[in-house]
Amino acid sequence: MFGFNYYTPTKVVFGKDTELKVADLIREFGGTKVLIHYGGGSVIRSGLMQRVTDTLDGAGIQYVMLGGAVPNPHLGLVYEGIELCRKEGIDFLLAVGGGSAIDSAKAIGYGVTNEGDVWDFYDRKRDVQACLPLGVILTLAATGSEMSDSSVITKEEGLVKRGYSSDHGRPKFAIMNPELTMTLPDYQTACGCTDIMMHTMERYFTNGGNMEITDSMAEGLLRTVKTNAQILAKDPKNYDARAEVMWAGSLAHNGLTGCGNDGGDWMTHMLEHEMGGLYDVAHGAGLAAIWGSWARYVYKNCLPRFKRYAINVMGVEPAGTDEEIALKGIEAMEDFYRSINMPTNMRELGISPTEEELKDMAHKCSVSVGGASGSARVLNEEDMLAIYRASM
Amino acid sequence: MFGFNYYTPTKVVFGKDTELKVADLIREFGGTKVLIHYGGGSVIRSGLMQRVTDTLDGAGIQYVMLGGAVPNPHLGLVYEGIELCRKEGIDFLLAVGGGSAIDSAKAIGYGVTNEGDVWDFYDRKRDVQACLPLGVILTLAATGSEMSDSSVITKEEGLVKRGYSSDHGRPKFAIMNPELTMTLPDYQTACGCTDIMMHTMERYFTNGGNMEITDSMAEGLLRTVKTNAQILAKDPKNYDARAEVMWAGSLAHNGLTGCGNDGGDWMTHMLEHEMGGLYDVAHGAGLAAIWGSWARYVYKNCLPRFKRYAINVMGVEPAGTDEEIALKGIEAMEDFYRSINMPTNMRELGISPTEEELKDMAHKCSVSVGGASGSARVLNEEDMLAIYRASM
Numbered sequence: 001m002f003g004f005n006y007y008t009p010t011k012v013v014f015g016k017d018t019e020l021k022v023a024d025l026i027r028e029f030g031g032t033k034v035l036i037h038y039g040g041g042s043v044i045r046s047g048l049m050q051r052v053t054d055t056l057d058g059a060g061i062q063y064v065m066l067g068g069a070v071p072n073p074h075l076g077l078v079y080e081g082i083e084l085c086r087k088e089g090i091d092f093l094l095a096v097g098g099g100s101a102i103d104s105a106k107a108i109g110y111g112v113t114n115e116g117d118v119w120d121f122y123d124r125k126r127d128v129q130a131c132l133p134l135g136v137i138l139t140l141a142a143t144g145s146e147m148s149d150s151s152v153i154t155k156e157e158g159l160v161k162r163g164y165s166s167d168h169g170r171p172k173f174a175i176m177n178p179e180l181t182m183t184l185p186d187y188q189t190a191c192g193c194t195d196i197m198m199h200t201m202e203r204y205f206t207n208g209g210n211m212e213i214t215d216s217m218a219e220g221l222l223r224t225v226k227t228n229a230q231i232l233a234k235d236p237k238n239y240d241a242r243a244e245v246m247w248a249g250s251l252a253h254n255g256l257t258g259c260g261n262d263g264g265d266w267m268t269h270m271l272e273h274e275m276g277g278l279y280d281v282a283h284g285a286g287l288a289a290i291w292g293s294w295a296r297y298v299y300k301n302c303l304p305r306f307k308r309y310a311i312n313v314m315g316v317e318p319a320g321t322d323e324e325i326a327l328k329g330i331e332a333m334e335d336f337y338r339s340i341n342m343p344t345n346m347r348e349l350g351i352s353p354t355e356e357e358l359k360d361m362a363h364k365c366s367v368s369v370g371g372a373s374g375s376a377r378v379l380n381e382e383d384m385l386a387i388y389r390a391s392m
Numbered sequence: 393m394f395g396f397n398y399y400t401p402t403k404v405v406f407g408k409d410t411e412l413k414v415a416d417l418i419r420e421f422g423g424t425k426v427l428i429h430y431g432g433g434s435v436i437r438s439g440l441m442q443r444v445t446d447t448l449d450g451a452g453i454q455y456v457m458l459g460g461a462v463p464n465p466h467l468g469l470v471y472e473g474i475e476l477c478r479k480e481g482i483d484f485l486l487a488v489g490g491g492s493a494i495d496s497a498k499a500i501g502y503g504v505t506n507e508g509d510v511w512d513f514y515d516r517k518r519d520v521q522a523c524l525p526l527g528v529i530l531t532l533a534a535t536g537s538e539m540s541d542s543s544v545i546t547k548e549e550g551l552v553k554r555g556y557s558s559d560h561g562r563p564k565f566a567i568m569n570p571e572l573t574m575t576l577p578d579y580q581t582a583c584g585c586t587d588i589m590m591h592t593m594e595r596y597f598t599n600g601g602n603m604e605i606t607d608s609m610a611e612g613l614l615r616t617v618k619t620n621a622q623i624l625a626k627d628p629k630n631y632d633a634r635a636e637v638m639w640a641g642s643l644a645h646n647g648l649t650g651c652g653n654d655g656g657d658w659m660t661h662m663l664e665h666e667m668g669g670l671y672d673v674a675h676g677a678g679l680a681a682i683w684g685s686w687a688r689y690v691y692k693n694c695l696p697r698f699k700r701y702a703i704n705v706m707g708v709e710p711a712g713t714d715e716e717i718a719l720k721g722i723e724a725m726e727d728f729y730r731s732i733n734m735p736t737n738m739r740e741l742g743i744s745p746t747e748e749e750l751k752d753m754a755h756k757c758s759v760s761v762g763g764a765s766g767s768a769r770v771l772n773e774e775d776m777l778a779i780y781r782a783s784m
Contacts, residue, residue, distance in 0.1 A: 001632050003407020008400055014651070015395015212619070213636050213643070216612025224605040240393050244605050247651065251605070256648075259406070259639065 001260045002209040008254045010147045011173040014247065018177045019137050022052055022094070023059035029133050029172040031092025034063040035085055037105045038096040039070065043139060048180060052096060052137065064088050069097065071283075072154040072161060072276070073104035075119060082111035082118065085132070093132050095171075098140030103151035106169040109134050122153050122162035131168040137175045140184060141246040142192035142284065144199055144253025146174040159277060174250065178242035186236060189245075190340040191284025193229035196249045197222055198287045202266045203258035205298075205305050206375040211260025218257040219312045221248050226313070226336055233340045265375040268294050270368060271387060274361040279351045288342035289349040293391035295330045297383065299323075302376035306330070345391045358388045393652045394601040400646045402539045403565040406639065410569045411529050414444055414486070415451035421525050421564040423484025426455040427477055429497045430488040431462065435531060440572060444488060444529065456480050461489065463675075464546040464553060464668070465496035467511060474503035474510065477524070485526040487563075491535030494528055495543035498561040501526050514545050514554035523560040529567045532576060533638040534584035534676065536591055536645025538566035551669060566642065570634035578628060581637075582732040583676025585621035588641045589614055590679045594658045595650035597690075597697050598767040603652025610649040611704045613640050618705070618728055625732045657767040660686050662760060663779060666753040671743045680734035681741040685783035687722045689775065691715075694768035698722070737783045750780045 013021055026034060034056065036049075043049050056063055066081050084090070085108060095105035109132035111118035120126045136146045145151060150165040181189070200218050225248045228241040235241070251257065258264055271294060272286040281289075299306040303322050310316035310329020314336075318325060334344045343349040353361065366372065366381035373379065379387070405413055418426060426448065428441075435441050448455055458473050476482070477500060487497035501524035503510035512518045528538045537543060542557040573581070592610050617640045620633040627633070643649065650656055663686060664678040673681075691698040695714050702708040702721020706728075710717060726736045735741040745753065758764065758773035765771065771779070 001635055003410065004404075006404040006406065009403075011401075012396075012398040014398065018395065211632075211636065211639070213613060213616040213640050216616055217609040217643075220608025220612050221605060224608055227604070240603075243393055243652070244603065247603070248605050251609075260635070 001211050002262055004259045006255050006259055007167055008147055008170070008256075010171045012147070012176060012250065013173060014176045014243075016177060016179060018175045019048065019051055019180070020055055022135070022137060022175060023055045023061055025135055025173045025175070026056075026061055026092055026094065027059065029092070029135065031133060031135075032061065033088065033090050034061060034092045034094050035081065035088070035090045035108070036063050036065045036094045036096060037069060037081060037101050037108065038065070038067050039098070039101050040067070042183075043096050046180075046183060048137070048139070049096065063094075064090070069101040069104040071100050072152070073100045073107075075107075075153055075155045078104055078107040078111060078118060078153060081105075081108035085112045091132070093134040094137070095134065096137045096139065098138065099143030099145045102136055102143070102145040102171070103153065105134055106131065106145070106151040107153050108132070110166075110169065119155060121166075122164045128166050128168050131166070134169070134171045135173045135175070136171045137180070138246070139180045140188070140192060141181055141242075141249035142195045144196070144249050146171055146176070147250040147254040161273065161277060176246050176250070178239055178246050181242050181246060182237050184236070186233065187282070187285075187341065189232050189236060190229060190342050191282045192249065193225055193232070193245055193340065194284035194288045194337070194342055196245065196252045197225050198268060198291070199253040200257040202269060203261060203264040204309065205265050205302055206261050207302055208262030208375060209260060210305075214257060214259045214261065215308075221252060221257060222313045224248055225252075229340050230336075262375055267374045267376075267379055270365055270373065271384060273368070274365045275346070275351070277364070278353065278357060278361060281349055281351060285343055285349055288337045288344060289346055290387070290391050292330060292334045292344050293387045295333070297387050297390065298374070298377035298379075299326045299330065305376065347392065352392070353388070358385060362388055393603050394654055396651045398647050398651055399559055400539055400562070400648070402563045402646075404539070404568060404642065405565060406568045406635075408569060408571060410567045411440065411443055411572070412447055414527070414529060414567060415447045415453055417527055417565045417567070418448075418453055418484055418486065419451065421484070421527065423525060423527075424453065425480065425482050426453060426484045426486050427473065427480070427482045427500070428455050428457045428486045428488060429461060429473060429493055429500065430457070430459050431490070431493050432459070434575075435488050438572075438575060440529070440531070441488065455486075456482070461493040461496040463492050464544070465492045465499075467499075467545055467547045470496055470499040470503060470510060470545060473497075473500035477504045483524070485524050486529070487526065488529045488531065490530065490532030491537045494535070494537040494563070495545065497526055498523065498537070498543040499545050500524070501561065502558075511547060513558075514547075514556045520558050520560050523558070526561070526563045527565045527567070528563045529572070530638070531572045532580070532584060533573055533641035534587045536588070536641050538563055538568070539642040539646040553665065553669060568638050568642070570631055570638045573634050573638060574629050576628070578625065579674070579677075579733065581624050581628060582621065582734050583674045584641065585617055585624070585637055585732065586676035586680045586729070586734055588637065588644045589617050590660060590683070591645040592649040594661060595653060595656040596701065597657050597694055598653050599694055599697075600654030600767060601652060602697075606649060606651045606653065607700075613644060613649060614705045616640055617644075621732050622728075654767055659766040659768075659771055662757055662765065663776060665760070666757045667738070667743070669756070670745065670749060670753060673741055673743060677735055677741055680729045680736065681738055682779070682783050684722060684726045684736050685779045687725070689779050689782065690766070690769035690771075691718045691722065697768065739784065744784070745780070750777060754780055
């Protein structure tokens with residue numbers, strides 16, 4: 001068991017119509033002039049933005065708008081947001097959307113309150129000393145950015161995608177109304193559920209320092225998302241299922257499900273990042289496509305955890321050898337992915353990299369983790385290539 | 393399913409030797425002159441206080457000391473602390489101890505930063521607008537006050553015990569070193585484990601609005617405390633078991649295990665409060681003594697939850713009628729209490745109120761909840777008396 005820090009200062013306001021509390025919350029955290037940052041037009045078409053601006057108008061809170069945050073949000077828009085904030089004297093950021101809008105807003109907040117180029121932080125050259133206060137109205141359950149310390153930004157030049165984590169970036173409040181996620185396409189809902197589960201699975205499959213209370217809560221979270229992802233695949237307007245998944249998304253990545261462990265494995269995420277760098281694939285679908293190959297490659301090195309996962313999360317009968325139970329758990333997880341129309345290999349994901357491309361991805365992945373990484377099993381470049389090949 | 397607010401801003405620093413980070417944490421939250429508030433001499437005899445003051449001395453942070461916080465902390469000492477803080481120009485409170493020292497410090501913090509008599513807040517006459525920033529070094533896992541919004545203070549005149557809850561009272565940081573709890577008497581450890589479980593059980597046994605992710609995490613927490621309480625009854629120096637229980641204590645009462653429900657039942661706590669008002673009983677032991685009688689009185693009105701508890705927490709085989717399963721769960725819980733030397737009725741607790749005293753307790757209890765209360769089953773004064781009688 002390891003020591004840990006746990007810090008989740010975000011005030012969560014969860015339930016129907018909670019977006020109408022946005023003005024009160026902005027006031028509570030000292031905001032007087034707000035940049036509303038969002039992605040595409042869906043938050044406008046749905047009428048959400050109108051409700052938000054009506055509420056701000058009613059409270060006499062000034063605002064300016066900046067849309068256009070895309071999945072894998074771009075550095076160019078971040079620069080634009082920083083300039084806009086300075087020009088307009090903005091003292092509060094409101095992200096309306098999913099992880100893209102929130103991550104982009106975090107980067108804008110770093111840029112406004114710190115000297116120099118904001119890319120320096122993502123490029124690991126310096127650390128932030130502050131962030132503009134940030135609030136969130138969440139419309140997509142997936143990345144957990146609404147309570148997490150992390151954000152991922154892509155520099156257009158060379159498509160360099162980098163993450164940065166700082167407690168300064170944790171939102172002041174997160175408004176979560178499950179109804180706002182009901183109109184998502186099924187594919188995006190399933191990708192979100194996959195991402196949520198993977199945030200906790202990356203912490204769960206380790207060889208070091210696990211804590212029973214953390215494990216048992218993680219297993220409860222994973223069972224809940226699994227069940228409710230399948231409900232949503234058939235009944236996307238189910239409020240309770242939307243709520244279970246939405247709250248799970250925040251808890252899966254705010255640190256709770258990693259307390260006491262060695263920091264987690266995270267190689268499924270790293271392997272997927274390179275697939276996402278080469279092809280335009282949805283992050284959640286990419287994770288589902290590579291996980292099975294990763295799991296089969298590493299499970300013998302982390303057998304107690306894979307056995308426990310099979311029994312406690314996937315409901316596998318505890319009969320047979322540990323290896324047999326672990327393998328049944330992996331198969332059951334792949335069956336689950338198929339049940340929500342997620343891919344279990346690259347072909348089902350719709351990509352077919354050449355052998356040269358696979359080698360290039362494995363090389364880039366190994367460089368990005370400093371040569372080798374992993375806790376369930378330490379993977380070097382050769383291992384990464386083997387996993388990519390097995391996922392074809 | 394109900395909407396909810398979730399707000400746990402406390403920075404948790406968990407693990408061995410974490411008390412040595414106290415000066416850095418006080419600085420991080422702006423403290424320059426500190427009131428160190430504690431209970432009896434155990435934190436001095438153990439050498440903890442010397443390590444703390446050495447750390448503050450090394451960092452050049454000034455401090456004054458105020459000991460004497462007792463279980464059911466007294467209003468008189470709170471007044472003394474408020475006066476001391478004003479006289480010394482204190483800008484930060486550091487509670488070193490368990491719930492008594494922390495609750496007393498919260499009241500001092502309210503008194504220093506708000507006009508008028510601090511008892512007004514506990515007497516429900518006014519609400520606080522602020523609190524002095526407060527940090528905690530925890531030495532006893534039980535009340536969860538290190539992350540919670542609540543505190544309980546007793547006015548000596550008439551022994552009036554009142555709780556007050558405000559987000560302003562949530563500590564800025566909580567230092568949790570499980571080693572600091574290793575020298576507790578076995579009885580106090582068992583009382584703490586009982587209190588921790590009950591904080592989550594009060595939220596769990598409801599008839600309204602439960603959320604699956606909350607329930608499944610609550611069950612994981614309860615199983616973990618149950619297992620580790622039994623380990624500690626035999627091996628009190630077991631670090632991992634101390635750590636599991638300590639972290640569970642914070643999560644059991646910071647709001648996490650109630651998200652999405654109707655607010656919980658809380659009648660076991662209310663019934664115990666009156667026992668604690670009449671007799672000098674440890675809170676945890678009092679809860680254990682009354683719980684079984686409460687459970688047998690209400691379980692038929694909340695059968696799905698009692699059945700689920702029996703199977704998922706107590707490991708009862710799901711065979712027989714729902715009532716049979718629920719009753720086996722209650723019996724198993726009482727067996728658990730006995731296994732850690734907790735009482736299961738008032739006789740085992742060592743008290744034997746007269747019929748008149750029982751009637752008086754039931755009357756006071758019904759008044760304190762405004763006539764009738766409860767979610768598993770709504771209890772009026774007559775019901776309360778019946779439960780007290782059954783616990784004799």
